[in-house]
Amino acid sequence: MPAEGERRARILGLLVGAGDGAFGARRLCDVCAEVTTMSGAGIMLMSAEIPDGSLCTTNDMSDLIEQLQYALGEGPCVDAYKQGWPVLEPDLAHAENPRWPAFAAAAVEAGVAAVFAFPLQVGAVRLGALSLCRESRGPLSDDQHAYALVMADVAAQAILVLQADAPPGKLAARLGAGADFHYVVHQASGMVAAQLEVSVAQALVRLRAYAFGNGRPLAEVARDVVDRTLRFDAASGQRDPMP
Amino acid sequence: MPTEVLLAKALVELADTLVADFDVVELLTRLADRCVEILDVGAAGLMLAGPDGELRVMASSSEAMRVLELFELQAEEGPCLDAYRTGKAVTAYDLAADGGSWPRFSAEALAAGFGAVQALPMRLRGTVIGALNLFHVAVGEMRASDVQSAQALADIATIAILQHRASLEAQVLNQQLQHALNSRIVIEQAKGMVAERSGLNMQMAFSALRGYARKHNLRLVAVAEAVIDGSLASSALAPAPAPGRLPGRLPN
Incomplete structure (x- = not known):
């Protein structure tokens, strides 16, 4: 097995090797999938134990992993971030210690068999988590695990370095391209807050509860609110979605 | 206790200060005290470079005015400044004979009762952040193993400080x-x-x-x-x- 330094060198080479060397968030996820030989990889940013959103994902499955955790507030990335160490679930459908009931049910139904999450941290500072997933169950090999650890370290530092160049108050363009920070959900929260005369935080809870209760993706529900095909107040003449 | 055991204890103690409530001055003060205990020197102190590149006294094993002044003088001349600038160890085993390049510092050190002086750079790869200063009462060369021990203590402190700075920057x-x-x-x-x-x-x-x-x-x-x-x-x-x-x- 290669030593840590060799792994780091390979990762850095892949990151800056393609194109003009000005890599962004999407490249981080692609390189992560390549070195760990996993089809699905994603990077989630978090603050105060709540997902902020997804910096990048490599395929539909990894996108779903991130979307579910954002909508439900539970899952491997959330735990990896909170605990500060890797969270490994090599057999999601038959877990020894079932965690995340809502997340696991939806992920298994979508064909996810195994999922692994690694915290993104620089010293005592935690940024989020890196996730890996695939359609076949089974643990990561030692080599895959070692690559994931180095990748998480490189990604955490790269995110901070990329953000350091951004104008104050703005997300760095190279981080934002391809990211999903659920802006439509926040727009919908503002609308629902106005409809119900509640805080935006409460409105977001109502949106999440509605999506979960109706078995629909949160992003889709939010899109309906923004498109004005769904209202949360009884005055609209539609049925109140949260009686 | 043998020197090796004392050194190992000191290294563990320094590592212990790196958790949660990291305080640079506390770390360096302990380091200065342990140098005096383990290495049989008269006084020890640490100087770190500020953002302006000027060396400042961060810790001293002795609070005696004469000793503190010896460190303060080195913002302008002395072995610490030379070690910081060159990144190499600087020694004067007989200050009365070899201290000519730092006339004010040498005169003050001799007056304070020290015969020999040594400064070790606080360095990690290309970065020099300051220097560890050791003062000896007696004239004469320091044992090679003691020099190595002092440099090991300085290296640990350097790594700790650089990690702390990186962590603050990340925050x-x-x-x-x-x-x-x-x-x-x-x-x-x-x-x-x-x-x-x-x-x-x-x-x-x-x-x-x-x-x-x-x-x-x-x-x-x-x-x-x-x-x-x-x-x-x-x-x-x-x-x-x-x-x-x-x-x-x-x-x-």
């Missing part, structure tokens, strides 16, 4: 990242609120927020926050005229 960058994300979220929420209250689409709601911010010379995020917390009514935002179409109520 600041992470706060900036979070601030950027939160600003955008607040603006999206306010867009939704204005869109709902004033019957605008998202683009028009954004134009209204931005127009109000420009007109009143406010930051966009401050206007968005005021809308969210209710201190600024959506109706106070004049809808920006959209070219080719009239801003008005959209059908629900």
Whole structure:
């Protein structure tokens, strides 16, 4: 097995090797999938134990992993971030210690068999988590695990370095391209807050509860609110979605 | 206790100060005290370079004025300054004979009762952050093993300080990242609120927020926050005229 330094060198080479060397968030996820030989990889940013959103994902499955955790507030990335160490679930459908009931049910139904999450941290500072997933169950090999650890370290530092160049108050363009920070959900929260005369935080809870209760993706529900095909107040003449 | 055991204990103790409540001055003060205990020197002190590149006394094993002054003098001349500038160990085993390049420092050190002096750089790869200064009462060479022990203690302290600095920098960058994300979220929420209250689409709601911010010379995020917390009514935002179409109520 290669030593840590060799792994780091390979990762850095892949990151800056393609194109003009000005890599962004999407490249981080692609390189992560390549070195760990996993089809699905994603990077989630978090603050105060709540997902902020997804910096990048490599395929539909990894996108779903991130979307579910954002909508439900539970899952491997959330735990990896909170605990500060890797969270490994090599057999999601038959877990020894079932965690995340809502997340696991939806992920298994979508064909996810195994999922692994690694915290993104620089010293005592935690940024989020890196996730890996695939359609076949089974643990990561030692080599895959070692690559994931180095990748998480490189990604955490790269995110901070990329953000350091951004104008104050703005997300760095190279981080934002391809990211999903659920802006439509926040727009919908503002609308629902106005409809119900509640805080935006409460409105977001109502949106999440509605999506979960109706078995629909949160992003889709939010899109309906923004498109004005769904209202949360009884005055609209539609049925109140949260009686 | 044999020197090796004392050294090992000191290294463990230093590593222990690296957890949670890291304090640079405390770490360096312990390091100075352990140098005196383990290495049989008269006094020890540490100087770190500030952002301006000037060396400052950070810790001393002795609070005696004469000793403290010896460190302060070295902002201008002395073995610490030389070790910091060259990144190499600097020694004068007989200050009366070899101290000529630092006339003021040598005179003061001899007057304070020290016969020999040594400065070890606090260095990690290319970065030199300061120097460890050892003062000996007797004239004569220091044992090679003691020099190695002193350098090991200085290296540990250097790594700790550099890690601490990197961690502080990461904290600041992470706060900036979070601030950027939160600003955008607040603006999206306010867009939704204005869109709902004033019957605008998202683009028009954004134009209204931005127009109000420009007109009143406010930051966009401050206007968005005021809308969210209710201190600024959506109706106070004049809808920006959209070219080719009239801003008005959209059908629900």
